[in-house]
Amino acid sequence: MTRTEFLKAISLLGLYAPIQSVLGKESESQPEKYGFSGSVLIIGAGAAGLSAGFLLKQKGIKFKIIEAIAQHGGRMKVDRSFADFPISLGAEWISSNSIRFEPLADSKKVLSEIQTVGYRPDKEYGIWDRGKLIRGSFTNFNDRKFVNSSWFDFFEQYVAPSIQDSIVYNNPIKSINYEGEKTLVKSEKQEFIADRVIVTVPLAILQSGSIEFTPSLPEKKRETIDEILVWDGFKAFFEFEKKFYPAFVDYRIQPETDGQVSLYDAAWGQRSMKNILGLFSVGRPAKRYGSLSDEAFKEAILQEMDKIFDGQSSRYYIKHITQNWSKEPFTKGAYANDHADHRLFKYLQEPVDDKLFFAGDAYTSGHDWGNVHNAIQSAAQSVDEILLNK
């Protein structure tokens, strides 16, 4: 069906006026090459949604990305005013043994254009355990960091420019109806229709029930959505007059399944004149930090850090910022907890009726989850699945 035939057909059905077709003129489809010539609607413009759009664009498939808020990037959000380098309020490390940016960009090219640094604080490592700071060394931490750049900046440079015109902002999706041949997706303001839909909203958003599916999602999928605990997530950054802290301090949390707290030198490897300490927390501790007012948090955390650093945090404190991911209405948490049963993830990822596809850091095969690489890979898988299906 051509674009004109399609528009005629939906106008005959009385659907034309309120519906924005995802058929755009920005890309030429190549049905003979892929066997799929339809249109795709992507819900969410985080790492997964942007990746899916980018890969579809490359393949000449028509698509649109619908994003709830005024900004793309999701959990790759960055603050540029706090320090003299970008502060990653969500995704920060490049967590992988082999640093790869494929399928979005050639890794060699990226690494020659964006500087990264191995996070190897070596002896500058400590564990805060029942009131004692035990010094140790870092042995098997292979993550890297961007230097004066970020995951968000990588997407800005390599991914967003070619697809930004296809993102519809400020449009939280409320319902997805996949009963018919085409899928009807509605926000409060608009309706969209497409042949395939890729859902990339965070798992906690599906858990919240704020998107209504018609028909309901299959039972096993619904059970799995509800079963996997999404950790709370809270980050903070502090500027101090002086650097008195080691590169990394991990809190010993008991039981481990309750979450994680790390204090780390956020300016490590950066071209920066500032002393910036980061606080990363997920799970129970993140819930506690996030339940406090900003003033109460400042008081509590300075007291906590004074115990670790002999009163120096209060003495040298200049300012701080916080990011509570659990309170973001379109995120509602950090990511699926590290201790979840890996066998469950395949149910999250499974397409429904070959119309609904799921991509994002939780919709993986279960080998790993909860980071940007996973979001990119699962987007690539969804795009492959769509192209293989007619």
Ligand SMILES: Cc1cc2nc3c(=O)[nH]c(=O)nc-3n(C[C@H](O)[C@H](O)[C@H](O)COP(=O)(O)OP(=O)(O)OC[C@H]3O[C@@H](n4cnc5c(N)ncnc54)[C@H](O)[C@@H]3O)c2cc1C
């Ligand atoms: C505290 C914290 C630290 C982290 N640290 C790292 C790290 O160091 N390294 C790393 O690789 N990863 C890290 N991560 C994980 C990483 O941020 C995520 O895995 C990744 O960004 C997820 O991308 P996504 O596209 O799956 O989801 P998101 O980035 O959450 O994107 C989903 C998008 O969907 C939108 N949306 C939600 N609901 C709707 C709706 N109804 N309609 C339309 N749009 C909607 C959202 O606004 C959002 O833009 C961290 C995460 C947190 C919270």
